[in-house]
Amino acid sequence: MSNALVNKYNIPGPRYTSYPTVPYWDNTSFSLSQWKTSLHKAFSSSNSEEGISLYIHLPFCESLCTFCGCNKRITKQHGVESPYINAVLKEWQLYLKLFDEKPIIKALHLGGGTPTFFSPQNLKTLINGILKHAIIAENYEFSFEGHPNNTTKEHLQALYDVGFRRVSYGVQDYNDTVQKAIHRIQPFENVKRVTEQARAIGYTSVSHDIIFGLPFQSLEHVKETILKTKSLLPDRLAFYSYAHVPWVKGNGQRGFKDSDVPSGELKRKQYEIGKQLLAEVGYEEIGMDHFALKSDTLYQSMISGDLHRNFMGYSDSKTMAMIGLGVSAISDSWYGFAQNVKSIEDYYKLLDADTIPVYRGHILNEEDLIVRQHILNLMCRFKTSWTPTYLYFDALPDVLVKLEEMEHDGLLLRTKNSVEVTPKGQPFVRNICMAFDVLLQRKQPHTQLFSMTV
Ligand SMILES: C=Cc1c2[nH]c(c1C)Cc1[nH]c(c(CCC(=O)O)c1C)Cc1[nH]c(c(C)c1CCC(=O)O)Cc1[nH]c(c(C)c1C=C)C2
Ligand SMILES: C[C@H]1O[C@@H](n2cnc3c(N)ncnc32)[C@H](O)[C@@H]1O
Numbered sequence: 295m296s297n298a299l300v301n302k303y304n305i306p307g308p309r310y311t312s313y314p315t316v317p318y319w320d321n322t323s324f325s326l327s328q329w330k331t332s333l334h335k336a337f338s339s340s341n342s343e344e345g346i347s348l349y350i351h352l353p354f355c356e357s358l359c360t361f362c363g364c365n366k367r368i369t370k371q372h373g374v375e376s377p378y379i380n381a382v383l384k385e386w387q388l389y390l391k392l393f394d395e396k397p398i399i400k401a402l403h404l405g406g407g408t409p410t411f412f413s414p415q416n417l418k419t420l421i422n423g424i425l426k427h428a429i430i431a432e433n434y435e436f437s438f439e440g441h442p443n444n445t446t447k448e449h450l451q452a453l454y455d456v457g458f459r460r461v462s463y464g465v466q467d468y469n470d471t472v473q474k475a476i477h478r479i480q481p482f483e484n485v486k487r488v489t490e491q492a493r494a495i496g497y498t499s500v501s502h503d504i505i506f507g508l509p510f511q512s513l514e515h516v517k518e519t520i521l522k523t524k525s526l527l528p529d530r531l532a533f534y535s536y537a538h539v540p541w542v543k544g545n546g547q548r549g550f551k552d553s554d555v556p557s558g559e560l561k562r563k564q565y566e567i568g569k570q571l572l573a574e575v576g577y578e579e580i581g582m583d584h585f586a587l588k589s590d591t592l593y594q595s596m597i598s599g600d601l602h603r604n605f606m607g608y609s610d611s612k613t614m615a616m617i618g619l620g621v622s623a624i625s626d627s628w629y630g631f632a633q634n635v636k637s638i639e640d641y642y643k644l645l646d647a648d649t650i651p652v653y654r655g656h657i658l659n660e661e662d663l664i665v666r667q668h669i670l671n672l673m674c675r676f677k678t679s680w681t682p683t684y685l686y687f688d689a690l691p692d693v694l695v696k697l698e699e700m701e702h703d704g705l706l707l708r709t710k711n712s713v714e715v716t717p718k719g720q721p722f723v724r725n726i727c728m729a730f731d732v733l734l735q736r737k738q739p740h741t742q743l744f745s746m747t748v
């Protein structure tokens with residue numbers, strides 16, 4: 295990969311876990327009642343056929359990792375667990391009231407923060423409280439994010455007992471210097487232990503999250519981390535580009551200087567060496583920043599064309615309705631998005647008043663729906679087309695003009711009715727999506743909102 299290309303295309307850009315992207319939501323024409331109507335419509339038309347997905351945000355962590363871009367609250371007081379679980383179950387009740395039939399749960403994901411901050415018993419109470427009012431779908435998928443430093447056999451067993459078969463562990467990097475800089479001391483032995491324990495209990499997919507581009511991280515550090523990862527052979531892994539977004543409120547990206555963060559050129563080398571080392575033992579690249587063994591369902595869904603992308607990253611399949619419970623969680627009714635308030639205090643206050651705690655959202659118009667489909671096609675299948683003709687939209691000719699230079703640089707191939715990302719263009723798929731992102735084209739942000747694309 296030439297440095298010239300990396301430098302040319304390394305610009306701030308969205309990660310496209312949604313379209314429109316969160317900063318471009320039209321919150322002024324969004325209301326709670328519209329959201330309820332939109333979700334009700336999605337639920338009624340899809341629950342009996344495909345079920346729904348649930349995301350539950352569990353925001354507590356015992357200590358702050360200084361690279362982290364997630365919404366979390368640092369505390370060592372475990373007294374916070376029960377009130378939070380009660381609040382989430384109350385929120386679930388408010389949603390249940392909207393529905394005329396029992397929800398069928400196809401996918402359930404516990405994210406954070408640190409779900410394993412909660413005791414095994416409290417996690418069971420939470421899940422049983424959710425499932426009591428629902429039907430579990432036939433091919434259900436329950437997954438959670440575990441912290442290797444505090445996941446115990448008891449956590450793994452308790453969640454297994456209520457249906458969990460997938461776990462992803464935050465690994466990030468194994469080098470001591472990098473671990474010190476990101477304030478996350480986490481020996482390999484911890485990751486090895488929890489990976490082996492999950493397998494022994496019967497989990498069918500263990501995933502590791504790794505990041506390149508962290509402060510002080512060299513090419514050697516990335517190699518060392520990937521080699522150690524390979525020795526445990528996780529079924530999947532996320533290989534994220536470090537998103538340096540110190541302006542996001544409360545994310546605590548400090549303790550190192552901007553100049554301690556690797557350049558775009560070094561990041562691209564780190565990515566390429568990682569990808570090469572992973573390919574040697576059979577990992578296949580899945581869309582952007584994910585890898586899976588051929589035996590994993592994520593790979594199989596990419597081959598069958600079912601791969602989907604949403605706020606949780608990539609998934610095997612999609613449901614039309616996805617409900618996010620907990621602070622800052624985002625829900626998706628296919629025709630609309632809604633996000634919950636971010637502070638725990640505000641969340642409790644709204645629930646005490648029997649109000650679904652969303653504070654912003656967006657209802658998709660016709661153009662949004664078409665552009666979203668193109669972006670999903672690019673992110674999940676590296677190609678898109680406007681046959682069938684309903685995927686044509688008025689601004690498409692302008693988009694195609696924007697693609698000319700990327701075509702010239704060898705990042706994509708165009709036919710009369712389609713765009714296909716070349717292998718050379720795959721690392722720049724976010725840039726290609728940005729050409730389709732008509733809202734971004736119409737209104738460039740005044741301040742930096744997004745992380746860099748490389
Ligand atoms: C497990 C933690 C999560 C990660 N991403 C999300 C969660 C719950 C989902 C998420 N993160 C952001 C948004 C946008 C809404 C918002 O509150 O602003 C959503 C839905 C914010 C965000 N997180 C990261 C960045 C760079 C941003 C800003 C917007 C952007 O650049 O797109 C960093 C980041 N967080 C996570 C990952 C995997 C990641 C970067 C690779 C985890
Ligand atoms: C859920 C996963 O999200 C990843 N994650 C969290 N914050 C960031 C960031 N700023 N940049 C890249 N990845 C991040 C971690 O790898 C974590 O394990």
Ligand code: SF4
Nearest residue numbers: 355358359362406407
């Ligand atoms: S990386 Fe995980 S443990 Fe660390 S602060 Fe973020 S959510 Fe908490």
